[in-house]
Amino acid sequence: MKPPKFAYHAPQSLTEALQTLAGVGDEAVLLAGGQSLLPLLNMRLASPAHVVDLGRVPGLDDIRVTNGHAEVGAMVTHRRMEVDPLIAHAVPLAQKAAGYVGFRAIRNRGTVGGSVAHADPAAEWPLVLLTLDGEIELTSANGSRTIRADDFFESVYSTAKRSDEVVTSVRFGTRFERNWGFWEFQRRTGDFATVAVAVACVVEGGSVTEARVGIAGAAEKPVRCTTAEQALLAGSTSAASEAAAAAQDAVDPYDDVHGSSSYRKRLVFAATKRAATQALGHHYGVLDHA
Amino acid sequence: MREVHVTVNGASAAAAIDPRMLLSDFLRDRLGLTGTHVGCEHGYCGSCTVLVDGASTRSCLTLAVQVDGKSVHTVESLAAHGAELHPIQQALKDCHGLQCGFCTPGLLMSVAELASNGSTCTRDEIREHLAGNTCRCTGYQHIVDAVEQVMRSLRSEAVDVS
């Protein structure tokens, strides 16, 4: 058998899951869709003493749209985000990004909460949460707290979540539902992004009153680019190109087998320009994404 | 050890298993259903794809305990012993959509998912859906031909994989 030995727990409620976690602490990992954890177990890069399966915990797969937010339970799958009508309406950027997560079979099982907790620097959900001014709800046996996406992601596979906490839901801001853009380069369909850029704006009376530009694949975590955001707020006729140039200047990407640093910088330029152009040109109902 | 009850290809199966046992190993080693192939064992090649409650799933990235109480369909469900080939299998054969056959079981289950609602797709959509099924032999062209053919012939009726 490929995975190492572990003790398996299948709690039937969140309370039971939290108690189990509190009891075994650092020795435990949570299992959601398993689409990141199982490869780690199969390659024996992880050997947890305890695995706590969230698969039978009820109440973690709701999707609700409330004042200013779309709230998504941690166990909602990537596939549901791709096809859910509430998501398509309230956070179309999230719907668009969902289709870029892995292959269909991965999307059928992998979850939003798992992706956020795993915090791969090239993953879509951390990027989209950051760009849509999102929040992450964390729950432990001692209660819940909410952290802004801006403060949650710390580095490669590392977040502000403590080991006794479960990601119970995430919230995406819905005020960007008209003016958003997303562009991702993957070497093959279904691969992790080499670079992905998401742009979200609020446009009032013809001018941009809020702009957020998020970039994945250029640093150890998804980052916002404030200079690109300022270019969009300044609102010149060439705002998208100015934002793209600012983003390219701001990033200092890593080299790896998927692309050198200078190549990624150029991808950041192209991706930002396209995503920003979409965001500024968007009007609800005429979404024109290649 | 943990007791699991799974419906596999319509028949119920119960076993006491080590919780770390992968669904792929459970199907192949415990139930003798060696049609499900195992290639990369980290989610990329797609040869281990089965349906869990109708949704394509990597059996190499799923613990057997995770499908306790669920329904699993493997390639063996498409044409039971001695039965005629399923339309998807026949189309693959007609269009030369396989050579060595290693990728074929997983590919068939991905196609079964795509065809299960009776709709048709463009060639691009077919390619997109099958992006997670690596084939080192055919060059994909004939696979896409086969899927187009089966979708055309089954346009009005849902493909039954049960």
Ligand SMILES: Cc1cc2nc3c(=O)[nH]c(=O)nc-3n(C[C@H](O)[C@H](O)[C@H](O)COP(=O)(O)OP(=O)(O)OC[C@H]3O[C@@H](n4cnc5c(N)ncnc54)[C@H](O)[C@@H]3O)c2cc1C
């Ligand atoms: C072939 C392949 C391609 C992929 N491509 C992409 C891609 O393009 N983009 C992308 O973003 N991802 C990709 N993934 C990863 C996929 O999105 C995973 O689904 C996701 O990273 C983890 O979600 P999961 O539900 O599968 O979590 P699991 O694998 O079950 O868990 C991952 C980690 O998060 C922890 N965890 C899970 N849920 C919670 C929770 N609710 N609270 C606290 N901690 C939790 C676990 O303990 C574990 O450490 C790919 C995976 C594969 C195998």
Ligand code: FES
């Ligand atoms: S063996 Fe499961 S995807 Fe390759």
Ligand code: FES
């Ligand atoms: S037929 Fe040989 S890998 Fe596809």
